Amino acid sequence: MSDxxxxxxxxxxxxxxxxxxxxxxESEAGMVVxxxxxxxxxxxxxxxxxRPDVVLMDIRMSGTDGLRATREIGADPExxxxxxxxxxxxxxxxxxxxxxDAGAAGFLIKNTEPRQLLHGIRVVAGGEALLSPGVTRRxxxxxxxxxxxxxxxxxxFDELTSREKEVxxxxxxxxxxxxxxxxxxxxxxxxxxxxxxxxLKLGARDRxxxxxxxxxxxxxxxxxxxx
Numbered sequence: 196m197s198d199x200x201x202x203x204x205x206x207x208x209x210x211x212x213x214x215x216x217x218x219x220x221e222s223e224a225g226m227v228v229x230x231x232x233x234x235x236x237x238x239x240x241x242x243x244x245x246r247p248d249v250v251l252m253d254i255r256m257s258g259t260d261g262l263r264a265t266r267e268i269g270a271d272p273e274x275x276x277x278x279x280x281x282x283x284x285x286x287x288x289x290x291x292x293x294x295x296d297a298g299a300a301g302f303l304i305k306n307t308e309p310r311q312l313l314h315g316i317r318v319v320a321g322g323e324a325l326l327s328p329g330v331t332r333r334x335x336x337x338x339x340x341x342x343x344x345x346x347x348x349x350x351x352f353d354e355l356t357s358r359e360k361e362v363x364x365x366x367x368x369x370x371x372x373x374x375x376x377x378x379x380x381x382x383x384x385x386x387x388x389x390x391x392x393x394x395l396k397l398g399a400r401d402r403x404x405x406x407x408x409x410x411x412x413x414x415x416x417x418x419x420x421x422x
Contacts, residue, residue: 201248202227202248203251205220205228205251206232206237206252206264207231207256208233208258213233216312219313220316234257234259235267236258236259246277252264252281253282254294265294265297265298269400278320279294279300280300280301280303280319281294281301281303282302283302298404300322301324302325323402324405352412359396360393362375362393363414366406366409367409367410372387
């Protein structure tokens with residue numbers, strides 16, 4: 196018996212863009228588009244109606260923008276299984292930080308290659324964070340340099356085991372569960388367990404927020420700084 200298709204909701208204020216994404220996604224085996232939204236308010240309403248696995252969310256939309264919509268989806272406990280994949284440009288790293296803080300599962304550059312977009316949808320649908328390599332370095336530099344949000348009590352990090360800290364560091368460096376399993380010679384299921392426990396101990400909603408916390412609290416050395 197085959198797995199159910201990944202259900203995708205497209206949110207973009209340009210009909211031509213939505214149409215292009217729909218054709219691409221529905222031409223891929225194992226994916227289906229369950230709706231299209233022209234602004235953030237529609238995206239939230241359709242997410243509640245259709246319960247997609249992934250919302251492909253443009254940040255800059257007329258009316259309610261993608262950041263506010265991402266925040267509303269992330270704050271709704273009934274949409275806990277809905278993962279937001281934000282589309283951005285090189286010029287708006289700060290928006291990416293805000294989107295990750297709001298609960299987005301990851302981000303991609305809007306002009307990314309079609310195969311990378313489809314891969315990104317699969318990664319996010321599987322519950323993993325997706326941080327586009329093209330802007331991650333600059334994003335982390337800005338994240339650690341900006342005025343910090345309220346800090347976690349340092350003792351919280353002492354609750355992590357050595358292996359959990361190791362796994363969090365690899366997650367923060369962009370590795371998938373499969374890649375972490377290979378790197379540490381442990382099973383995929385064991386990696387998922389370590390990630391889940393680290394998220395629980397640190398109060399992270401998802402892998403993307405786990406990455407933000409890891410860099411913001413210096414659990415991982417930013418790549419632009421001496422290691």
